[in-house]
Amino acid sequence: MNLRAQVEADLAATIEAPGDFGEPFTLTDPLGFSSASQLYGMTADIGETIDADTGQAVAGRQATLTARISTLLAAGYSGLPEHIADGTGLPWLVSFAGPATPSQTYKVKGSRPDRAMGVVKMTLEFWEAAP
């Protein structure tokens, strides 16, 4: 096994290990498909961001999800999560809970796949379901 394949295989023990960095999440594609098996990845929802221009801490909120690409494809998703600009359909949706907060649903507003490493990092925004 070459080094890149080893790094990709190690993701199972890093971002997907339950109880370690792996946190359970639900991913729903625009057609409403969700994996039948529980997915694990590295989730984050932090309340402070850094102004890229000044380097100063400014109030903000940043939510992200990092998932293993091979796991998503094996689960049956037709493609990688991405931002959907077209409002006629639904976007990619992610749900996860924090250690002390209930599950919240987010819309995928951007994704940065690292196909060399085998991970995709999604930036998330707030989502409101229909009443």
Add this chain to the structure above:
Amino acid sequence: MPTVLPSLIDKQDGFEIMRDQIALILFQNQAAQQVLATAGGKDPALWKLRVYTERSNAWEEFLNEPTAVPLDKSPIVNVWYESGVFDGAKSGPVDRQAHAGAFNVDVYGWGVATELPGGGHSPGDMEAAFTAHRGARLVRNILMAGENTYMQFRAADNPKPAPAVWSRSISAITAFQPEQSNVAAHQVVGVRLTLRVEFNEYAPQVEAADTLDFVAVDINRTSDGLLVAEADFDLTI
């Protein structure tokens, strides 16, 4: 030794009064607009503004809004004083300065990506921008309405020393996004309206002792038509 002012400076300056007046005009008018909207069978929430003064981060409450029930998506307005230029040619050397103040009226719109009951979804970034634009529309129309030409400071019953207002105008409207690198979970768009108001500023004046006396002058006409004046003066030599 220089002399000191004998009386306490216990008043607001014109720019402080103007800042608060801008916020008060916006607050009262948005409430009145909601009443009118309700009477017209329209959703009053579309005319609601949350007005603040001199807040550095008034939109921060948007960060935790998604957990609030019900969600308040009305725009947040922050009025703050940016700068002032004093025109010496229009000012007096003793008591009055012509102050051209620049007041920023920042309108923040917040949007959440929302699933639509009929299918599809409303993008949060677009909703944030449209909400900010709607708020800016209300602010501009309110401040530039005819009855606010002099910021309602020329009414005879206004308490003094209210600043006499020369003029007011919106000099610029700029849209901006207070987020970084497009990674924020919240969608917030801001629109800044720069309102320039020209008004008078006053300063403490020397209160001199009475140095003038009333003088009574009798004006008479002589028999040949000559006008003569007669007055008595008390002189201390």
